[in-house]
Amino acid sequence: MTVSLALLVPMAVLYASGVYLLLEKSMTRVILGILLIGNATNLLLLMMSGPAGVAPIADGKEPGAFSDPVPQALILTAIVITFAVSAFLLALVYRSWRLAQEDEVQVDEEDVAVATRDTQAAEEPDRGEESSEVSAPAEDPNAPPPAEDPNAPPPAEDVFADEESGDAAELPGVDGVEESTGDTEGGR
Amino acid sequence: MSAALPLVPLVVLLPLVAAAATLLLSRHEHAQRWITLGVLTAVAVIGVVLLIEVDANGPLVMDVGGWPAPFGIVLVVDRLSALMVSVSAAVLLSVLLFSVGQGLADDDDDTPVSIYYPSYLVLSAGVMNAFVAGDLFNLYVGFEILLIASYVLLTLGGTEARIRAGTTYIVVSLLSSVLFLAAIAMVYGATGTVNMAQISERVADLPAELQTLLHVMLLLAFGIKAAVFPLSFWLPDSYPTAPAPVTAVFAGLLTKVGIYAILRTETILFPTPELNEALLIVALLTMVIGILGAIAQADIKRMLSFTLVSHIGYMVLGVGLGTAAGVAAAIFYTIHHIVVQTTLFLGAGLIERVGGTTSISRLGGLLKASPVVAVLFFLPALNLGGIPPFSGFIGKLGLLEASVAVGTPLAYTLLGAAVAVSLLTLYPLARVWNLAFWRPREEVADYRSVLTAELDENPFGDSQGGKRALSRLMIGATAGMVAVTVGLSIAAGPLYDLATRAGADLQGTSRYIEAVLGGDR
Structure with missing residues (x-):
């Protein structure tokens, strides 16, 4: 089967950019990626119908000269389905934006709970009264990566110390050492 | 031409027409409910009629629009299709009853009533279409119909x-x-x-x-x-975030x-057989990794989702063996698993109703609080784990026998893994039983009963306790499903024979090809 280069190159480009967009975290780009991949697949279907011919069932033509109508019917169905799904996805993203003011796919909270539970369980035995914030704050996977700036505002532990234990905040000098060791353990 | 032939397109057509009707009647909930119930009952009956007819007289092939087979669209019902259609329709019907009982339609703010029944019917149509499709593109369309309906059902209410x-x-x-x-x-x-x-x-x-x-x-x-x-x-x-009946039907079907x-x-x-070994390896990984995931979970619905993944491995194992016995065992196991997994998710829905949560660390004393729920969860849990008298055991035994018959080292490895995974399945289920049902309520660390939880959220509102109570219909629907799982175990002999005949249909392509393309019809 010979394939027209004019169809093959756009298909490859559409697949490549579609996959690239699909791997982004922003939902809007994911939708654009899905649309591109869908169209690339439609082009693939069109290519599979062989060389272009005259309109089928046109009067007075040889059947051999016809374009294959089946893939075109399939493409039409696929286009309608992609259209419906895109409309649904757009509504979904809009709803997600209304709820969370966030265009990115969020990490599942239960997954985070399961992933961080073991470290907490391991600490349970020696988790005495002395320092109440042994369980290091679970890293928030949605948070932006930590800044490398040495002059950055106070590190996050202070915030958690204030929230989770009054003692630590009152006696920073005494608990300071334990705090840091506790954190390194918890971080593993 | 068989007299049952006109019934074939009805399994797809009836739910679709009913979906349109229920959408038009979106303000009349009672009418919606009765239409949905009636149509799904009809589909279940048609499924059984088709099954009997096909088992006696061979596959039914419907040329849609009168175009002969290779050119037009064909709907094909052989034993496998008819079996799947009947079981799916029965499951859809019970889950519908459960959701009606749960009042999914009226007193839950998260779930708007008017689109639930139409989406559910469209989902049914998609599932049925996939089962009777005789060409790949129609299968694709069936998939898309059921997927789009499932998108709507999964995001129902948009929380x-x-x-x-x-x-x-x-x-x-x-x-x-x-x-x-x-x-x-x-x-x-x-x-x-x-x-x-x-x-x-x-x-x-x-x-x-x-x-x-x-x-x-x-x-x-x-x-x-x-x-x-x-x-x-x-x-x-x-799966776990959706309403309980939706999760149940997704997991089952x-x-x-x-x-x-x-x-x-x-x-x-x-x-x-070129990819059979690859399928077997994938089956092994699915079984083992799925069950390890289940052991790590503290939420019942998530745990059940992981066991679902794990037990998909058993069906792939049967297919991957590539023998008639393997395929027959896979078909029987699929039927068994559709029913049992749905029942367990319905049971989880009942637990959520009674206990207010599905997290086993916060549940306790359910055996005393609601012995009925305990029984309704216990029986399918044993069945899933493959305890002897139940259908899970029979299905697994069939798979093991088929593996022995194949006899390669890989088949024996899978045999060992299947037994081990079957044992491991019991572990998370037993943990649910121990913590949620057997553990006295006082031992739960931060126990909050449903009533106090609601008082915390809504201190001045009317007591909602009555609304959260179990409705008789929910219990009835779940009990019906449990009865079906027990029935599958009792009727396992004839059913396994049927699965074997369905598997035999699939061995050798000539029968299928002859039924679809064969000359004089």
Whole structure:
């Protein structure tokens, strides 16, 4: 089967950019990626119908000269389905934006709970009264990566110390050492 | 021509028409409910009639629009299709009763009434269409119908958790659909047809590499839908957030449609054994990794989702063995698993009702609080674990016998893994039993009864306790499903024979091809 280069190159480009967009975290780009991949697949279907011919069932033509109508019917169905799904996805993203003011796919909270539970369980035995914030704050996977700036505002532990234990905040000098060791353990 | 032939398109047509009707009647909830109930009952009856007819007289083939087979669209009902249609319709009906009982339709703000029944009916139509499809593209359309309905059901009410879970689910499903469509395009390019019987005739003439490529593409697309490891990551992430009945029907049916498609691919489209070993390895990984995931979970619904993934491995094992006995065992196991997994998710829905949560660390004393729920959870849990008198045991025994019959080292490895995974399945289920049912309520660390929890949220409101009580219909629907699981165990002999005949139908492509394309009809 010979394939027209004019169809093959756009298909490859559409697949490549579609996959690239699909791997982004922003939902809007994911939708654009899905649309591109869908169209690339439609082009693939069109290519599979062989060389272009005259309109089928046109009067007075040889059947051999016809374009294959089946893939075109399939493409039409696929286009309608992609259209419906895109409309649904757009509504979904809009709803997600209304709820969370966030265009990115969020990490599942239960997954985070399961992933961080073991470290907490391991600490349970020696988790005495002395320092109440042994369980290091679970890293928030949605948070932006930590800044490398040495002059950055106070590190996050202070915030958690204030929230989770009054003692630590009152006696920073005494608990300071334990705090840091506790954190390194918890971080593993 | 058989007298039952006109019934074939009805299994798809009735739910679709009813969906349109219920959408028009969106303000009349009673009418919606009765239409849905009536139509699904009718489909279940038709399924059984088709099953009896097909078992006696051979496959029914319907040329839609009167166009003869290779040119028009065909609907094919053989024993496997009829079996799947009947069981699915029964499951859809029980889950519908459960959701009516739960008052999903009226007193839950998260779930708007008017679109629930239409989406549910469209989902049914999609599932049925996939089961009776005689060509690949119609199978694709069936998948799309059920997927789009499932998107709506999964994100029902549009709460934040459901939107988040729905996003993952939709993107992954879309990817698998695109893969499937691309595979169809390639199959059409290679064979010039999308009719499964005709593909089966022509595929043997293709170069071996091209065959492998098409085969792998189809299996990848179906593997995502069936949640076969490593393509299963999306399932435990997205199922648990949906309303209990929706999760139950998804868990029971949607992955099994994928398994059904894999069965058809392996037996009719590509009967060659070239990928069987790969399937067996994938089955092994699915079983083991799925159950390890289940052990790590503290939430009942998530735990059940992981056992679902794990037990998909058993069905893939049966298919991967590539023998008639393996396929028969896989069919029986699929039927068993549809019913049992749905029942367990309904049981989880009951637990959520009684205990206010599905997290086992916060549940306790349920055995005293509600012995009925305990029984309704215990029986299917034993069944899933494969305890002897139940159908789970019979299905697993069939799979093990088929593995022994094959006798390669890989088959024996899988045999060992299947036994081990079956034991491991009992562990998370026993933990649920120990913590949620047996543990006295006083031992739960931060126990909050449903009533106090509601008082905390809404101190000045009226007591909602009565509303949260178990309705008789929910119990009845779940008890009905439990009765079906027990019935499957009692009637296992005839059912296994039927599964064996269905499996035998799939051995050797000539019968299917003759039924669809054969000359004088």
